[in-house]
Amino acid sequence: MLGLMQDWPLLVTRILDHAAQWHGDREIVSRSVEGPIHRTTYAELDRRARSIASAAGRELNIKRGDVIATMAWNGWRHLEVWYGLMGIGAVVHTLNPRLFADQLDYIVNHAGDQWIFTDLTFVPIFEKLQDRLAAVKGFVVMTDRAHMPAETKLRNPICYEDLIASGDTGFAWPQLDENEACGMCYTSGTTGNPKGVVYSHRSNVLHAMMAVAPDALALSSRDTVMPVVPMFHANSWSLAFSAPMVGAKLVMPGPKLDGQSLYELIDAEQVTMSAAVPTIWLMLLHHLEQNPHLKLPHLERVAIGGSACPEALMRAFVERYDTEVLHAWGMTESSPLGTFGARKGTLKHLAHEEWWRIKVKQGRPPFGVEMKITDDEGRALPHDGKAFGRLKIRGPAIAKSYFKDDGASSFDAEGWFDTGDVSTLDEHGYMAITDRSKDVIKSGGEWISSIELENAAIGCPGVAEAAAIGIAHPKWSERPLLVVVKKANAEVSREDVLAHLTGKVAKWWLPDDVVFVDEIPHTAAGKISKLTLRQMFKDFVFEAN
Numbered sequence: 421m422l423g424l425m426q427d428w429p430l431l432v433t434r435i436l437d438h439a440a441q442w443h444g445d446r447e448i449v450s451r452s453v454e455g456p457i458h459r460t461t462y463a464e465l466d467r468r469a470r471s472i473a474s475a476a477g478r479e480l481n482i483k484r485g486d487v488i489a490t491m492a493w494n495g496w497r498h499l500e501v502w503y504g505l506m507g508i509g510a511v512v513h514t515l516n517p518r519l520f521a522d523q524l525d526y527i528v529n530h531a532g533d534q535w536i537f538t539d540l541t542f543v544p545i546f547e548k549l550q551d552r553l554a555a556v557k558g559f560v561v562m563t564d565r566a567h568m569p570a571e572t573k574l575r576n577p578i579c580y581e582d583l584i585a586s587g588d589t590g591f592a593w594p595q596l597d598e599n600e601a602c603g604m605c606y607t608s609g610t611t612g613n614p615k616g617v618v619y620s621h622r623s624n625v626l627h628a629m630m631a632v633a634p635d636a637l638a639l640s641s642r643d644t645v646m647p648v649v650p651m652f653h654a655n656s657w658s659l660a661f662s663a664p665m666v667g668a669k670l671v672m673p674g675p676k677l678d679g680q681s682l683y684e685l686i687d688a689e690q691v692t693m694s695a696a697v698p699t700i701w702l703m704l705l706h707h708l709e710q711n712p713h714l715k716l717p718h719l720e721r722v723a724i725g726g727s728a729c730p731e732a733l734m735r736a737f738v739e740r741y742d743t744e745v746l747h748a749w750g751m752t753e754s755s756p757l758g759t760f761g762a763r764k765g766t767l768k769h770l771a772h773e774e775w776w777r778i779k780v781k782q783g784r785p786p787f788g789v790e791m792k793i794t795d796d797e798g799r800a801l802p803h804d805g806k807a808f809g810r811l812k813i814r815g816p817a818i819a820k821s822y823f824k825d826d827g828a829s830s831f832d833a834e835g836w837f838d839t840g841d842v843s844t845l846d847e848h849g850y851m852a853i854t855d856r857s858k859d860v861i862k863s864g865g866e867w868i869s870s871i872e873l874e875n876a877a878i879g880c881p882g883v884a885e886a887a888a889i890g891i892a893h894p895k896w897s898e899r900p901l902l903v904v905v906k907k908a909n910a911e912v913s914r915e916d917v918l919a920h921l922t923g924k925v926a927k928w929w930l931p932d933d934v935v936f937v938d939e940i941p942h943t944a945a946g947k948i949s950k951l952t953l954r955q956m957f958k959d960f961v962f963e964a965n
């Protein structure tokens with residue numbers, strides 16, 4: 421017997437319908453690429469998304485199923501393009517401006533992008549690259565007539581505000597199937613070529629519903645949400661969907677992501693919740709430390725993830741600024757939210773420091789994410805907080821394959837996706853990332869977590885950033901080398917760092933050496949590039965060898 425409930429396809433435009441109808445006057449505040457702060461509302465976003473949808477169909481011949489790229493900061497026009505194009509069944513492919521030209525060229529051609537919507541900032545990138553993007557019909561520059569570059573070499577440049585002015589604000593969305601694709605994002609590709617993840621309307625709506633829950637990002641209409649996590653990488657952690665879903669005010673930081681600019685927006689717009697990677701929060705903290713009179717009276721909580729959040733960073737927010745920190749883990753393939761570090765009811769009784777030992781972990785899965793750890797043969801490992809193995813996940817907002825079937829070996833016959841992360845799971849269900857499987861340091865048949873070494877080193881006074889890699893060793897196969905960037909004007913020695921680590925990690929985990937560099941290389945997604953670092957130190961030999 422079938423249920424007798426209504427068929428109501430989970431389409432992302434329904435989120436905007438809801439926001440426009442029930443929270444129509446709620447503001448969206450953006451720092452524009454052109455400079456000034458821009459203000460609009462959900463009602464206006466809805467009208468302009470419909471305009472761009474109708475104009476894209478009529479003027480650019482964009483059709484259901486076409487893949488259309490955006491390269492843009494978080495801002496109101498980017499939201500209009502997302503909702504407008506997804507609403508007509510096009511697939512919005514977000515491009516990360518921090519990718520190298522060769523990677524961009526590869527993914528635009530691999531995805532089959534037909535048009536590129538670009539912020540003014542990125543026009544020079546495409547002027548250089550466009551000859552390698554033969555299938556791209558033209559470029560929509562997301563600005564008004566007054567700011568259109570007077571002379572651009574771009575092929576077929578179109579002014580966004582002219583295009584939208586020709587559209588119809590009352591355009592009716594077509595009926596789509598909830599399983600149709602609406603978004604695409606490529607993995608950062610630290611090994612081999614980047615791989616395409618294709619989101620559906622259904623997966624994005626379900627993912628946003630997971631994200632708003634109290635033990636997840638806990639969003640409500642009373643919140644003012646500032647997504648620092650970019651729309652161009654992993655769906656801005658759902659915030660472009662989940663904030664409108666609950667009618668939260670949105671504050672979009674545009675191109676300025678330095679500590680001072682973010683502080684100004686947090687303060688002026690009274691932001692209550694924000695989400696970003698650790699590097700961003702370190703910059704904000706630095707700004708606060710430089711200006712001790714500044715406080716964060718409105719900022720109730722921040723979500724930190726994307727790479728491991730050092731305990732010192734979490735404590736700084738909680739203990740100095742009374743801002744709660746939620747550690748989260750996820751990846752492009754999981755839309756991206758996979759775990760959240762919210763406290764369980766059964767752990768309420770824990771003493772303060774006991775809870776902190778769990779709070780620093782990456783968290784536990786919400787409804788909609790199945791999770792297990794296995795050994796290399798696929799045998800499930802115990803949830804004892806000690807055994808570490810391959811982290812595998814399954815669920816309705818997790819990829820079942822990559823675009824064009826690349827990387828098929830990451831998916832097994834039972835639908836589990838091998839994340840490439842190595843982790844533990846404890847008896848309460850909290851997961852802790854130990855490493856990327858290719859980054860763990862294999863010493864004498866045992867594994868050393870590079871992430872734990874890095875987190876411990878970050879707490880050492882004078883250390884700005886640290887990265888641990890395995891260096892070939894004749895006896896142990898690999899031993900850890902710690903690469904450190906000092907804070908400006910700080911005096912810190914190899915011995916200081918080793919003394920700081922002693923007692924914080926197992927003795928046999930202590931790095932065999934510590935070297936100081938001016939800069940640690942990062943990937944386009946802002947993570948430490950272990951691949952580049954291993955290249956840099958490929959001839960390194962420990963002195964005692």
Ligand code: AMP
Nearest residue numbers: 725726727728748749750751752853945
């Ligand atoms: P991406 O798909 O580029 O977002 O990268 C996903 C990867 O980032 C994951 O597989 C992890 O290796 C890493 N990652 C994300 N969040 C965390 C976190 N909270 N702690 C440690 N690593 C993380």
